[in-house]
Amino acid sequence: MLNKFKEEFKKHKLQFISTDLNGIVLETDQTLLPIEKNVDIGTIHPFFFNLSEVLNIEQEKAVFHCIQLGETVEELTVDIEIYRKEDHFLIVIENLTEHYLNYQSLAQSRNETSIDSELVLLKNLELQERERFKNEFIQNFSHELRNPLTNIIALTNILQRSRLTEEQEGILDVLKNATSDLKLMLEDILSIAMIAKGKLALNPSVFNFEQFLEFLRLTYTARAKEKGLDFSISTDSAIPNYLEGDRLRLLQVLTNLCDNAIKYTEKGNVKLQVKLNQKRANTVSLRFSVQDTGLGISTENLDRIFESFEQLGRTEGAGLGLAIVKGLLQLMGSTIAIESTVEEGSHFYFDLKLNFPLHVPEIPNIDNAxxxxxxxxxxxxxxxxxxxxxxxxxxxxxxxxxxxxxxxxxxxxxxxxxxxxxxxxxxxxxxxxxxxxxxxxxxxxxxxxxxxxxxxxxxxxxxxxxxxxxxxxxxxxxxxxxxxxxxxxxxxxxxxxxxx
Amino acid sequence: MNISKKIVVLGHFGVGKTSLIRRFVENSFSNDYRVSIGVHILKKKVEVSVDETVSLIIWDLEGTDNIAAIRQSYLLGTHGVIYVFDVTRPITFQAIEEDLTALKSKVRNVPMKVVGNKLDMVVEEEVKKVLLENKISFDYLTSAKTGDKVNDLFEQLAKMLTLDAKQI
CATH class of the missing domain: 3.40.50.2300 (Response regulator)
Incomplete structure (x- = not known):
């Protein structure tokens, strides 16, 4: 019974062909390929070309898996066995189209995944290489600039102590302001290079948070006023007065964010907000946010703004501010986030964990930097x-x-x-x-x-x-x-x- | 005089072997990537001189990153080999020396052409520089998409095969 079924099953899947040693068909059935007697089998399909050469004299049998005899895999894909007998070849073709069709879909997804991962890897390598080159360049560049700039500043100071006319004093003021801007830019460049090279270490200490915010309020209220903007700071009364963290680096982050907010806002206001997320034994989690009513950033540009030397507008500066913010916050275990709408404004925020001392330390009432x-x-x-x-x-x-x-x-x-x-x-x-x-x-x-x-x-x-x-x-x-x-x-x- | 010669085209997956063959045989190209499995065989007659043609029986082998594992039966009776890599994917040419050595031990004494494909996606001079830096020697840089150097490749190989046939 089973043998009968087996025979019946195989009947539709197998074709047997015998040819002479020159490939002329002697006998065949028509199960898969319509082959007539006495034709050169090489003319039926190029696979059968030159059988005698394919199966050399010493070889009695060859098996070929997954041979696509149709135009596509779906049409006809087979395994072929060729036997060399004394005076003829016996060819057995087995139709395995269904089986290979399944294999093809597996191979398709495997290969596509593999190629996609390769491309991601390549893209990453390219980005890393670009970053490495950029950092090396800016480090060398800033190093070369430091010495002449130091000399310019020193000479400017010497000049300032000499007798000058009113006009010369005016020129000197412009010179001092320009060198001061250049100095700030150079410091930014050095910061980014140090962050990128992993050479920047945090230096935590206890500081007066109220005074810290007051310093920012004084600085930015005046700056905002110059542009006709309002600047405000709101804070949470539950935040301890004294916090422990790298005050300078936190200042650098917030000044960069506030600088940008003022730079890109033409009317309205800039708000710096500090909220208490959580307070535990001697740690607090604070949410710092800087919100403006400025130009805003389009969705497609959001990913680019934290890259160094990326400027979306037409403003002065080296375009390092947000890259420094990102790098410094990473160093502090935090991440900068942004929500922005073009023509409505931007909202930059991050959460930061800081320790606070249980006993109020004695610190003079001064800005300690x-x-x-x-x-x-x-x-x-x-x-x-x-x-x-x-x-x-x-x-x-x-x-x-x-x-x-x-x-x-x-x-x-x-x-x-x-x-x-x-x-x-x-x-x-x-x-x-x-x-x-x-x-x-x-x-x-x-x-x-x-x-x-x-x-x-x-x-x-x-x-x-x-x-x-x-x-x-x-x-x-x-x-x-x-x-x-x-x-x-x-x-x-x-x-x-x-x-x- | 017309002779027939079997050539196999092989290399890593996704390097464009099938596209190269389709460009040569049918002068067509598709941007869709459809994996080739096993072997697909096509045939094209190439005129190598006024009175000489070669029928190339081109075996398009399933791509693999392990050339040494290619089934020996696919290589039986091979007269020539085209090894294809993708100029945009270093992984397809980083181990080219090992691949060619493995290949030469499987198919002895046949002409072999090394081809960097997808030239349309890169700047030719930059690719040549990278390949030179990596000590990768090649015979052709082709583009199945634009057809650049595709016919040259097959025709050159066909000529070499007729020369081989004459020497025999």
Whole structure:
């Protein structure tokens, strides 16, 4: 019974052909291909061309899988077995069209997926290569620009101290503003290069959040007013007054967002909002948002705006602001998001987790990144120190002595500019600074071409008490090195000695 | 004089083997990618001189990234080989040396042409530079889409096959 079914089943799927050794058909059925006796089988389909050569004399059998005998796979796709007998060939063709049709759809999706992944990979490689090239270029470029710019600023300051006519003073102001813009742009370029190369590290410390926002309010209310815009800051009263995080980098993020908002808004307002998402034992999650009523960004441009050197409009600047924002927030474990409607405005926002101290620290009522006094009749001191507690105690000691007015810089990278811009009688230099060490900075100052800068007395402050290390600091150019904790009187005596 | 010669066209999947053959045989092209499975065989007569034609029996083999695994039966009686890679996908030519070595051990002493296809999608000079940097030698850069160098490729191979036939 089963054999009968089997026979019946196979009957429709198999064709048997015998040919002589030259490929002339001797016998065949017509199950799959309409082949007549005495024809050259090579004329039926090119597959059968030159059978004797395909199956050489030593070979008794060859099997060919998945041979497409029709125009398409659907038409007729078969397996073919060819047997070499003493004086003829036996050819067996099995119709497996259905089977191979299934295989084809599988192969189609497999290959398409594979090609798509290859293309994605290639695209990524191309993007990475572009980024690498760009970062290398901007790093070299900014490096080359730093030295001449430093000289321009120094010479501008020297000029400013000389006698100038009113017209010359006007020209000098324009020059100072231009160099200041250039300096800011260069700092942006360096930031982006450092972020891209993974060389930028966060430097968290406790800071007064209220003062931090006040600084932004003062800065941007004035800036917005110049363009006839309103600027407002709203905050949540439940946010702790003191937070712990990288104040400078957070400032950099928010100033970039506010700068952009003001730059791209012609009428209406810019709002900076800080909301408390969540408060736990000693952490808070804050939602920062900057919203404007400006030009807005079209959907197709939204993906591009966070790439460095991408500018969607026709404004000044290097187009680095949002790339810096994106990079810095990534470093802080956050992501920038944006909602925007063309001609209605943009809304940039991000969530940030920050720690807060359980006990209110003693921090002077000052902006702790940079503090300037206006009194001019005393010695001017630049205090280069990133630790806020040390900043506070030294600040108090020196102010109370009544002999000094003090500027504070907490980032080593800003020191040179501060010295060139303001000119100091003495520098108190912490050795262990972020980004660049105090002894390295000292070497830079000592190698400066202008006497008024290279000869400024420098007092090193360090927690390191090893003699060898202290000698190395002096060798770097520090006039004196004080080891923490030091006596207030000792500090002032040392300063007086050096200032004589 | 008319002779018939079997050539196989092989390479990674999606490199455009079927498109090259269709361009040569039917002078047609489709942008749709339809996977070839197993073998599809086409035939075209090529005039190599005034009194000489070669009927090329062209075996279009299913693409694979493992040339060494190609069924030996497909290569039986082969007179010439065309190895195709895709100039836009490095993965299809990065292991070309190994592929050709594997191929030469399977099909001995037959003319072989190495072809970079999809030239229409790239800048020719840039591709040549990349291939040179990667030490990839090739015989033709073609475009099945525009037909660029396709006939040259097959006709050149056909000529080589007639020369081979004469030497035999």
């Amino acid at each position: 940079r503090l300037k006094t206006v009194r001019k009749e005393k010695y001017s001191v630049l205090l280069v120190e990133d630790n806020e507690q040390v900043q506070t105690s030294l600040f108090k000691s020196l102010i109370e002595s009544g002999e000094f007015f003090i500027d504070v810089v907490s980032d080593g990278a800003l020191v040179m500019q501060e010295i060139i811009d303001s000119g100091y009688d003495i520098i108190l230099m912490d050795v262990n600074l972020p980004n660049i060490k105090g002894d390295q900075l000292t070497k830079v100052i000592r190698s400066f071409p202008f006497k008024n800068i290279k000869n400024i007395p420098i007092v090193g402050i360090t927690a390191n008490s090893f003699e060898e290390q202290l000698r190395a600091y002096k060798k770097a150019g520090m006039n004196a090195v004080l080891t923490k904790p030091f006596d207030e009187l000792e500090l002032i005596k040392t300063m007086r000695r050096l200032l004589k």
